[in-house]
Amino acid sequence: MDVPRATEDAVRGPVTGTSTGDAAETPDQARERGFSLPADLGRWTAPLVSAILIVVLWQLLIVVARLQPFVLPPPMTVWTAFQGNITALVANAWVTLLETLAGFFLSIAIAVPLAILISTSAPLRNGIYPFLLLGQSVPKQAIAPLLLLWLGYGDGPKVVLAFLTAFFPIVVNTAIGLQMTPPEMLDLGRLLSASRWRLFAKVTFPAAMPYFFAGLKVAISLAIVGAVIGEFIGADRGLGQMIVVATANAQTPLAFAAILMLSFLGIALFGLICLAERIICPWYNKG
Amino acid sequence: MIELRAVSKVYPTRKKGAVTALTDLDLRVADGEFVTLVGPSGCGKSTVLKLVAGLLAPTTGQVLIDGRPVTGPRREMGFVFQTPVLLPWRTVRENVLLPIEMLGQPVGPVERRADDLLHQVGLADFRKAHPWELSGGMQQRVGICRALIHDPAVLLMDEPFAALDAMTREALGIELLRIWEEQRKIVLFVTHSIPEAVLLADRVVVMTSRPGRIAGIAEIDLPRPREIDQEYDDRFKNAARRIRRLVEGGGVDEGQRLDAVASSPSHVIRPPSLVGDGGAAGGRS
Numbered sequence: 001m002d003v004p005r006a007t008e009d010a011v012r013g014p015v016t017g018t019s020t021g022d023a024a025e026t027p028d029q030a031r032e033r034g035f036s037l038p039a040d041l042g043r044w045t046a047p048l049v050s051a052i053l054i055v056v057l058w059q060l061l062i063v064v065a066r067l068q069p070f071v072l073p074p075p076m077t078v079w080t081a082f083q084g085n086i087t088a089l090v091a092n093a094w095v096t097l098l099e100t101l102a103g104f105f106l107s108i109a110i111a112v113p114l115a116i117l118i119s120t121s122a123p124l125r126n127g128i129y130p131f132l133l134l135g136q137s138v139p140k141q142a143i144a145p146l147l148l149l150w151l152g153y154g155d156g157p158k159v160v161l162a163f164l165t166a167f168f169p170i171v172v173n174t175a176i177g178l179q180m181t182p183p184e185m186l187d188l189g190r191l192l193s194a195s196r197w198r199l200f201a202k203v204t205f206p207a208a209m210p211y212f213f214a215g216l217k218v219a220i221s222l223a224i225v226g227a228v229i230g231e232f233i234g235a236d237r238g239l240g241q242m243i244v245v246a247t248a249n250a251q252t253p254l255a256f257a258a259i260l261m262l263s264f265l266g267i268a269l270f271g272l273i274c275l276a277e278r279i280i281c282p283w284y285n286k287g
Numbered sequence: 288m289i290e291l292r293a294v295s296k297v298y299p300t301r302k303k304g305a306v307t308a309l310t311d312l313d314l315r316v317a318d319g320e321f322v323t324l325v326g327p328s329g330c331g332k333s334t335v336l337k338l339v340a341g342l343l344a345p346t347t348g349q350v351l352i353d354g355r356p357v358t359g360p361r362r363e364m365g366f367v368f369q370t371p372v373l374l375p376w377r378t379v380r381e382n383v384l385l386p387i388e389m390l391g392q393p394v395g396p397v398e399r400r401a402d403d404l405l406h407q408v409g410l411a412d413f414r415k416a417h418p419w420e421l422s423g424g425m426q427q428r429v430g431i432c433r434a435l436i437h438d439p440a441v442l443l444m445d446e447p448f449a450a451l452d453a454m455t456r457e458a459l460g461i462e463l464l465r466i467w468e469e470q471r472k473i474v475l476f477v478t479h480s481i482p483e484a485v486l487l488a489d490r491v492v493v494m495t496s497r498p499g500r501i502a503g504i505a506e507i508d509l510p511r512p513r514e515i516d517q518e519y520d521d522r523f524k525n526a527a528r529r530i531r532r533l534v535e536g537g538g539v540d541e542g543q544r545l546d547a548v549a550s551s552p553s554h555v556i557r558p559p560s561l562v563g564d565g566g567a568a569g570g571r572s
């Protein structure tokens with residue numbers, strides 16, 4: 001009785017590996033689970049240590065290379081500039097935040113329906129994908145001046161640039177996610193003559209959520225980049241404009257303070273998306 | 288009753304022209320019968336299940352259920368897949384109830400049934416758990432409950448226990464038999480494990496390698512209810528040995544081998560031409 005089992009298991013070996021139930025684990029999660037420090041300790045101390053290290057290296061570079069403060073200001077100077085200009089920084093961050101979010105939500109609103117179209121029909125997919133790729137391969141900086149020409153000096157170009165940069169990862173990830181429905185589920189739906197809509201609502205769409213969120217995480221940082229590029233080209237407010245003006249006036253510490261503010265903004269938005277993901281698809285990080 | 292009459296299935300493929308998965312397959316399964324299918328990988332076992340389910344149409348021949356040709360997917364089929372394929376955002380009970388929702392029926396009246404089924408497979412305490420909190424064997428039990436929830440007339444199982452260890456597998460097999468004894472559905476069960484095929488079945492259908500057809504059918508006359516201990520029974524061992532020979536002979540030379548089966552000394556294994564005559568005495572229609 002043993003011999004047949006052994007050979008059968010050998011035959012089956014590779015097949016079991018394709019189990020669909022837990023295929024959703026990313027390398028990151030695998031690493032996180034394998035981490036030997038207590039998870040919370042690792043989560044907070046590791047970034048803190050890197051931050052301290054960066055600041056120390058920064059200071060060291062200034063001392064060793066004898067850099068002038070207007071080229072590279074020391075960390076403490078930047079921090080002083082940050083505190084001294086906090087009202088202006090917050091006001092400008094608010095502007096950049098609104099531009100970013102407007103573009104970001106606009107891209108969600110258009111990307112998700114488009115992803116649904118792409119994933120439900122092969123002709124549409126073949127018709128749309130090449131143009132998406134084409135659009136994606138155009139550097140957004142290149143069209144920024146045109147947007148300024150068309151939309152004027154206001155928020156328009158910034159929102160559109162944020163939208164354009166955020167759009168691609170959301171469409172692609174969501175479309176991929178929508179095509180990840182296990183074939184068994186599709187069979188089950190057909191057997192029970194479930195309508196397309198019902199199958200979509202009960203299986204396909206929820207199954208795509210982790211992919212959608214993966215897209216959002218990439219997109220949000222890009223949306224900030226888009227908004228800032230828009231401000232570089234022509235604006236009278238926003239963190240991007242602040243950086244340009246400060247640099248032109250040789251207020252390098254202020255420029256650095258604005259950059260610091262930008263990264264705080266990016267981290268906060270990224271964190272919010274992670275939070276939303278945990279609330280909307282709590283199953284995703286489970287074993 | 289399920290009948291496959293001279294069924295063949297050709298898959299069109301882009302590269303190699305066409306793949307003939309099944310040729311000239313005849314099979315009859317009586318109501319209430321438990322039939323297992325064994326055969327080399329790629330011989331078309333899954334294809335047979337999909338044909339019976341109406342998920343695929345035969346290229347030639349006919350699939351009949353209770354005398355009527357199958358023309359499309361049939362909701363009186365319960366399907367258990369090789370992997371459980373549970374939805375991680377649903378609780379165990381919600382997963383079991385999924386087919387009811389897909390049918391567009393209210394789940395309220397069926398909740399009791401879901402709980403009963405879960406109780407039968409020992410998962411009463413896990414109704415509100417999520418799939419990731421369950422072991423592989425427990426997940427597959429949920430898959431079985433899901434397949435049974437809408438009370439299908441036929442249960443189609445495609446290597447449902449293949450991903451499980453040998454002990455879990457036997458235990459689940461026995462559990463499945465207990466449920467089957469109560470409900471007496473037709474079960475078509477694909478497996479790679481000959482002992483499993485023998486332990487569960489009224490008849491074991493052995494298929495040849497591609498293009499798949501029936502190499503022979505072994506009737507298993509072990510008494511029911513079956514127990515794992517019967518694996519040490521000589522009748523069990525003999526049946527397993529005969530099936531193994533059939534499997535190993537499969538696909539070498541069809542004509543010769545079929546003759547060999549026909550003239551085999553065993554009274555249990557019969558050539559395909561006689562297939563189904565013995566099983567036709569079913570109860571339900």
Ligand SMILES: Nc1ncnc2c1ncn2[C@@H]1O[C@H](COP(=O)(O)OP(=O)(O)OP(=O)(O)O)[C@@H](O)[C@H]1O
Nearest residue numbers: 298300306308327328329330331332333334335497
């Ligand atoms: N959708 C398909 N398109 C083309 N060929 C297919 C398709 N499905 C199955 N086949 C071919 O048909 C043959 C039978 O496939 P099937 O999945 O029924 O085999 P099987 O007996 O279930 O194999 P296994 O034991 O490995 O699960 C295989 O050779 C396979 O290559």
Ligand SMILES: [Mg+2]
Nearest residue numbers: 332333334445
């Ligand atoms: Mg198969």
